[in-house]
Amino acid sequence: MNLQQLRYLREAVRRDLNLTSAALALHTSQPGLSKAIRELEDELGITIFVRHGKRLTHLTDAGRAVIVIVERILLEIDNLKRSSSDWHNAQVGELRIAATHTQARYSLPPAIARLRADYPEVTVRLHQGSPSQIVAMIRLGQVDLGIATEAIGQQADLDSEDLFSWYHCAVAMPSHPLCRLEKVDLKALSEHDLITYDPQFAGRAHIDRAFNEARLKPRIVLEATDSDVIKTYVRLGLGVGIVSELAISPEDESEGAPQRLVRLPIERPFARNTTRVAFLHGRILRRYEQALIEAMKY
Amino acid sequence: MNLQQLRYLREAVRRDLNLTSAALALHTSQPGLSKAIRELEDELGITIFVRHGKRLTHLTDAGRAVIVIVERILLEIDNLKRSSSDWHNAQVGELRIAATHTQARYSLPPAIARLRADYPEVTVRLHQGSPSQIVAMIRLGQVDLGIATEAIGQQADLDSEDLFSWYHCAVAMPSHPLCRLEKVDLKALSEHDLITYDPQFAGRAHIDRAFNEARLKPRIVLEATDSDVIKTYVRLGLGVGIVSELAISPEDESEGAPQRLVRLPIERPFARNTTRVAFLHGRILRRYEQALIEAMKY
DNA sequence: CTTGCTTACGAGACTCGTAATAATT
DNA sequence: AATTATTACGAGTCTCGTAAGCAAG
Numbered sequence: 338m339n340l341q342q343l344r345y346l347r348e349a350v351r352r353d354l355n356l357t358s359a360a361l362a363l364h365t366s367q368p369g370l371s372k373a374i375r376e377l378e379d380e381l382g383i384t385i386f387v388r389h390g391k392r393l394t395h396l397t398d399a400g401r402a403v404i405v406i407v408e409r410i411l412l413e414i415d416n417l418k419r420s421s422s423d424w425h426n427a428q429v430g431e432l433r434i435a436a437t438h439t440q441a442r443y444s445l446p447p448a449i450a451r452l453r454a455d456y457p458e459v460t461v462r463l464h465q466g467s468p469s470q471i472v473a474m475i476r477l478g479q480v481d482l483g484i485a486t487e488a489i490g491q492q493a494d495l496d497s498e499d500l501f502s503w504y505h506c507a508v509a510m511p512s513h514p515l516c517r518l519e520k521v522d523l524k525a526l527s528e529h530d531l532i533t534y535d536p537q538f539a540g541r542a543h544i545d546r547a548f549n550e551a552r553l554k555p556r557i558v559l560e561a562t563d564s565d566v567i568k569t570y571v572r573l574g575l576g577v578g579i580v581s582e583l584a585i586s587p588e589d590e591s592e593g594a595p596q597r598l599v600r601l602p603i604e605r606p607f608a609r610n611t612t613r614v615a616f617l618h619g620r621i622l623r624r625y626e627q628a629l630i631e632a633m634k635y
Numbered sequence: 636m637n638l639q640q641l642r643y644l645r646e647a648v649r650r651d652l653n654l655t656s657a658a659l660a661l662h663t664s665q666p667g668l669s670k671a672i673r674e675l676e677d678e679l680g681i682t683i684f685v686r687h688g689k690r691l692t693h694l695t696d697a698g699r700a701v702i703v704i705v706e707r708i709l710l711e712i713d714n715l716k717r718s719s720s721d722w723h724n725a726q727v728g729e730l731r732i733a734a735t736h737t738q739a740r741y742s743l744p745p746a747i748a749r750l751r752a753d754y755p756e757v758t759v760r761l762h763q764g765s766p767s768q769i770v771a772m773i774r775l776g777q778v779d780l781g782i783a784t785e786a787i788g789q790q791a792d793l794d795s796e797d798l799f800s801w802y803h804c805a806v807a808m809p810s811h812p813l814c815r816l817e818k819v820d821l822k823a824l825s826e827h828d829l830i831t832y833d834p835q836f837a838g839r840a841h842i843d844r845a846f847n848e849a850r851l852k853p854r855i856v857l858e859a860t861d862s863d864v865i866k867t868y869v870r871l872g873l874g875v876g877i878v879s880e881l882a883i884s885p886e887d888e889s890e891g892a893p894q895r896l897v898r899l900p901i902e903r904p905f906a907r908n909t910t911r912v913a914f915l916h917g918r919i920l921r922r923y924e925q926a927l928i929e930a931m932k933y
Numbered sequence: 934c935t936t937g938c939t940t941a942c943g944a945g946a947c948t949c950g951t952a953a954t955a956a957t958t
Numbered sequence: 959a960a961t962t963a964t965t966a967c968g969a970g971t972c973t974c975g976t977a978a979g980c981a982a983g
Contacts, residue, residue: 338712339637341973357937369974371938381719390981391938399722406715406919413708414636420704421679424697621704639948655962667949669963689956689963 340414342377343407345370346385350404351477354386354393409619416621427624429458434629435471436463436484437538438563440612443583444501445484448632456625467537467562475615481626483615484633486540490613497615500633504609505544506582507601508589510574515601522604527553530576535562540610544579547607572596581610638712640675641705643668644683648702649775652684652691707917714919725922727756732927733769733778734761735836736861738910741881742799743782746930754923765835765860773913779924780914782931784838787913795913798931802907803838804880805899806887808872813899820902825851828874833860838908842877845905870894879908 348359349370356374360367378385385400386393396404422430432452436445441463449461464471464480468488474480475495483489490497507515507526515521515529527548534541548555558576561567564584571578578598589598614630616622622630646657647668654672658665676683683698684691694702720728730750734743739761747759762769762778766786772778773793781787788795805813805824813819813827825846832839846853856874859865862882869876876896887896912928914920920928 338715355937366975367937368939368941368976372940372974375939381716382723383719388938392936392982393938399719402718402722403715406711406718410708410711410715413704413711417636417701417704417708418679420700421681421697424700425680653962664950665962666951666964666966670949670965673964686963687957690958690961691963 338377338380340411342373343410345373346377346404347407347411349374349386349393350396354395356393412617412619416619419623420621423623426458428456430623430625431460431462432482432623432626432629433462433464433480434482434484435466435474435480437468437471437486438465438565439538439581439584440484440486441465442564443581444612444633448629451632452625452629455628459625467535469537472615475617478617481616481620482629484612485615486610486612487537487542489615490611492615494618495615496618496620497613498630500612500614500630501635502609502611503582505540505579505607506585507577507579507603508568508571508585508598509577509601510571511597511599512574513577513599515577516599519602520604521601523548523551523553526577526579526603527551527555529556530558531555531579532559532561532567532570532576533557533579534564534567535560538562540581540607543608543610568598571598577601579607636675636678638709640671641708643671644675644702645705645709647672647684647691648694652693654691710915710917714917717921718919721921724756726754728921728923729758729760730780730921730924730927731760731762731778732780732782733764733772734782735766735769735784736763736863737836737879737882738782738784739763740862741879742910742931746927749930750923750927753926757923765833767835770913773915776915779918780912780927782910782912784908784910785835785840787911788909790913792916793913794916794918795911796928798910798912798928799933800907800909801880803842803877803905804883805875805877805901806866806869806883806896807875807899808869809895809897810872811875811897813875814897817900818902819899821846821849821851824875824877824901825849825853827854828856829853829877830857830859830865830868830874831855831877832862832865833858836860838879838905841906841908866896869896875899877905 345359345363348363349356352359352362356370357367360370363370374385381403383399383403384397385403387395387397434445445463452459452461464474466474468485471483471485472488472492472495475483484500507521509515515525518525533544536542559570564580567578567580568584568589570576585598585600588594590600591597614633643657643661646661647654650656650660654668655665658668661668672683679701681697681701682695683701685693685695732743743761750757750759762772764772766783769781769783770786770790770793773781782798787793805819807813813823816823831842834840834843857868862878865876865878866882866887868874883896883898886892888898889895912931
């Protein structure tokens with residue numbers, strides 16, 4: 338048994354039992370991969386894959402049991418490399434982050450700037466996606482850390498940590514009728530056109546829940562995954578935007594700004610959102626990964 | 636990096652950084668082992684061992700961090716083999732148990748008989764030792780399961796399970812003066828010669844504690860690691876034995892027996908003892924290992 | 934008939950053991 | 959002087975890629 342075989346096996350499973358595709362991904366030949374897997378099966382004395390003629394169709398029970406352990410082994414091998422690397426040159430490396438747009442655009446920049454200053458030799462790769470895509474990227478080992486607000490604290494195979502909390506706010510153009518009110522409640526909001534996040538994103542669940550509990554049907558005229566897109570449409574006068582307060586900067590609200598946004602005085606805020614960072618369960622974090630996480634907490 | 640290197644490294648650490656001894660244990664050549672470790676250090680980019688000329692003197696900080704991960708990897712590799720083996724031939728294998736004498740002699744036999752009946756192809760190897768030796772044997776991978784009453788529930792690097800509980804009892808020859816009492820209390824016991832376990836064994840700590848709390852000084856005239864030895868000396872008339880009730884069989888007490896022992900009516904029993912089974916943290920148990928554990932619970 | 938796994942085979946790399954070397958205790 | 963790690967080197971093994979074969983959709 339050797340690590341190569343385990344890596345091949347994992348990739349084959351990840352690629353839905355397509356050895357050709359797995360071989361391609363691993364920059365090796367398909368026959369070699371095929372052989373390695375058969376040899377592993379022989380040595381362990383089990384069949385991992387059910388074969389129909391010359392196709393791998395699905396995993397056996399034993400295969401499912403084995404793959405779990407193999408994933409753990411390879412995770413620890415990674416930990417070994419990362420941990421070693423931390424001892425001899427803590428400051429060089431690569432950090433792959435997946436985040437939603439809101440995080441990538443508003444909460445990550447200062448943390449990454451800080452990281453770049455403290456660890457100039459670390460390359461940062463930033464991927465964007467929906468929370469479920471982020472989770473998938475972590476699982477497949479395509480990224481090291483995932484940052485999102487939804488769906489990221491409840492995965493059994495991921496470890497996660499709270500970073501910070503924030504609320505939604507409502508913004509409108511100065512000319513909007515709601516800007517004339519002292520207090521804006523849910524009912525008032527529900528009577529105007531609203532623009533907010535796609536249901537998967539940035540705490541949208543909390544927004545829906547609030548309206549639901551008040552037995553109100555909001556008129557959401559536009560959904561986007563992206564705070565900037567929402568702000569743009571608010572500026573076009575399409576409605577009131579409900580966005581993360583992270584996405585509203587002083588410049589957006591300043592008197593002199595050409596397309597000034599006004600933050601509406603919402604009576605009671607939508608439920609608090611907590612942005613979290615997640616990574617593979619059991620993964621040891623490198624020094625700069627921990628530094629980034631600390632830099633994001635406040 | 637390969638598994639061989641990791642195995643070599645683990646053995647070198649286990650053998651107190653003596654590569655010659657490690658090579659011997661692994662049935663390989665010492666230069667090969669030396670080379671493998673250097674190559675691993677090179678690849679990881681760290682030095683694991685501090686070298687004084689040509690001696691390995693101690694571990695570096697990085698080495699200590701690395702060895703923990705390496706142990707985990709090799710444990711999972713073992714799990715992989717064991718788990719696979721469970722799928723293709725659950726009934727064959729080897730089961731190495733370390734137990735104290737009392738367990739090996741009194742509580743294990745029925746469970747092992749049952750195991751032999753259910754899994755005739757499983758070879759059982761039984762090792763004896765003190766609780767701390769048992770823990771060491773588990774740690775070094777010399778045995779699969781360890782069974783003892785003391786010192787075995789509180790090791791951070793071992794998983795453990797309760798098996799059953801039992802009390803100490805006091806036995807004497809029929810002619811002994813204590814046999815004439817209706818009730819025997821600690822004070823009465825403390826006025827006679829006592830024979831019991833070595834301080835490391837079979838709940839001896841509870842015995843000492845009981846006397847201590849009653850501010851009595853027991854006259855322990857003989858200590859043994861072994862219930863049978865204690866019974867033998869009781870039969871020789873050297874004193875009252877305080878042994879596990881597991882070690883007293885109906886034959887010992889039967890009227891017709893040549894060297895009959897009498898169980899004294901102790902007023903209040905010594906604290907309850909719980910016998911536990913322990914194994915390496917994170918180890919996956921084979922079917923017959925679980926079966927043995929279940930067979931011992933009652 | 935295209936896709937995709939397996940078998941066959943050979944060149945090159947690697948492993949591992951022996952012998953020699955060198956540094957500590 | 960004895961013990962113990964490292965270096966050198968070569969035989970044997972193993973790995974891995976190419977080419978060919980064959981089963982399934």
